[in-house]
Amino acid sequence: MRTDLVHPRHNAESALFALYARRAVPRYTSYPTAPHFEKDFPDETYRGWLKALVAEEAVSLYVHIPFCKQMCWYCGCNMKLITRYKPVRSYINNLCAEIDLVAAQLPARMNVAHLHFGGGTPTAIEPDDLEKIVRKIEEHFIFFPDAERAIETDPRTITDEMIDRIGALGFTRASLGVQEFDPTVQAAINRIQPAALVQKTTEKLRAVGVKHINYDLIYGLPQQTEAALCKTVQDCIAMKPDRIVLFGYAHVPWMAKNQRMIDEAALPGAEERAMQARSSAQALSAGGYLPIGIDHFALPDDALAKAAKAGKLHRNFQGYTDDDARSLIGFGVTAIGRTPFGFVQNLTETGAWARAIIAGQLPVSKGHAMGVDDCLRAYVIERIMCDGTIDLDVAGQFFDVKGDWYEPEVGQLEILARDGLITRNGARITLTPAGSALARIVASIFDLYLRHDRARHSVAV
Ligand code: SF4
The missing domain is CATH 1.10.10.920 (Arc Repressor Mutant, subunit A)
Structure with a gap:
């Protein structure tokens, strides 16, 4: 390591x-990366891959919830703002139908070592709907007793009721989007979120039994300085998350339309970005976090640090992981899955994804046979x-x-x-x-x- x-x-x-x-x-x-998957990938091929999985092997699961309650201008995710809840409920019904469809192709009720809810903001849905999805998954899969159940959350919008439900559903890890605490940067990215709110959310999640906490930080944001980011890093270290991920902001307004709200003149240049990355990495190391790969940092007793030390680190669509399952099954619009035979990606347009499921088809759009x-x-x-x-x-x-x-x-x-x-x-x-x-x-x-x-x-x- x-x-x-x-x-x-x-x-x-x-x-x-x-x-x-x-x-x-x-x-x-x-590898190959998603832009190089082939279009119009046949759902029969994916069915064949699922049927051919080894029944005794554990799989990992990813569930995509593409909804948020607020829009951040730096966001590059496929997400929709919740203005009415009806489309969210309809999405969740289709998601459960997709889980039924996929499970019907599998050779057995397979074991699960890792479950990850990503988005969007998975905690933007109603607690009952989160429970509905988890129960549907439990109907078709067997969780190892020490399986990781991870969920991404937004400290600004998560409710106490949702925090209690996350605890009751046995989630073991929560990732909090922190990004940067400096108020000027927060205004420039339309994400107002004081450090005290992050600390309180962290404490509440720990109190309901979520043992492991991740923070996401970003460098290269508009108005961001090396000093501001280092102060944010110090504030985060004081809250003792198990992992901190430090991403470089990817400004791709030709792909992510909301990024057009960002003032390009306020973005740091390449040298400044490199200094921000360097100084924050040094501050994290000085704070006791071990660097993992290019952008993760973990306390020495975290599973990721242990995996890195043992040479058992892997990459998946969430970044670095200790998950060594050969297959990752993705559910939801845009979700990407992997089997030993190749990759698949679901349709990226919610209507088309829902129509495919209603027609009894696996809603894949792209894929690549390895x-x-x-x-x-x-x-x-x-x-x-x-x-x-x-x-x-x-x-x-x-x-x-x-x-x-x-x-x-x-x-x-x-x-x-x-x-x-x-x-x-x-x-x-x-x-x-x-x-x-x-x-x-x-x-x-x-x-x-x-x-x-x-x-x-x-x-x-
Ligand atoms: S950054 Fe996260 S919370 Fe903000 S809009 Fe994107 S997915 Fe939603």
Whole structure:
């Protein structure tokens, strides 16, 4: 596990870092990444994949709730504001029907080790509706006694009744969107949320039995400064969440229309972003949090820190995880799933998603069947993102791929080594401390699809 995360600040190294940091590359929560899944993916293929799962293997589940009570201007999620509750209730009915449909394809009532509710804001729905979904899942799946049940929440809008229900339903982890406590930044992103509110929500969640708390922070926001973010980090450390995730704000107004409300002139430049990332990472390390991969930090006794130490860290669509299930079944509009055979993504338009379910079809729109080369590259990219090191020959042998499969990439690897992002020892490449912050750049060398990419990604730092 890495114990350092270095964002150079001065000298020629700094200029080089800024140059790489401006490159737009995927976050590699999967390989291939979702923009490269094929369109019009047949639902029969997904049915076949589900039927072929090994009955005794545990699966993980993701439930997408695309509703929020308030709009944040930086948001890049697929979400809808709740103006009337009727469409939400209709969505939940269809979601339960989707769970029935998917479960009917499975070879058995399968075990579950991880359940994650994401969005949107899953706690924006009524507590009875959250319970309805959980009970529907429990009807079709068997939870391990120590299974993780995680839910994302918004401290501004969660009610005491919902907090009590989260406890009663056995949720073990809650993620709170914090982002930044500075009032000027909060005004610039339309998310007014004092530190005291976050602290109170954290205390209430712990009081009902939610053992593990995550905070999400963002750097690179409009009006944000290095000093303000470091103060936010210090305030968060005082509240002792188990994990803190530090994302770089991805300004993609051509994709996320609400981001057009953000004053681009108030956004920090690449150098300032890098300084914010560097200083906040240092403050987190000084506060006792171990850096995990490119953007997670965890207390040493957290499951993620233990997984990283044991070399058992993984990537999924939520970021870093200790979840080692080979299959992740996604429910809800836009949800992405993974099986040993490939990826699927549900329809992204709620009406089309609902119509497919009502017609008795699995509501998939895109997907990708994994070939051997995909599996090899996915493995290499995941290990670079998680461990910061990989032996390319050993990886090839692991997938029974003969010869120098990475020969076309050698030239680019030499450039990365020359620029100080990696070291090379035979077939083993290892991120340097400076290269650790740019793991996405190094991983992208192995991304065959990116070479023909027209999709636009966010900058690396
Ligand atoms: S950032 Fe979270 S709470 Fe804000 S609009 Fe997006 S999904 Fe909703």
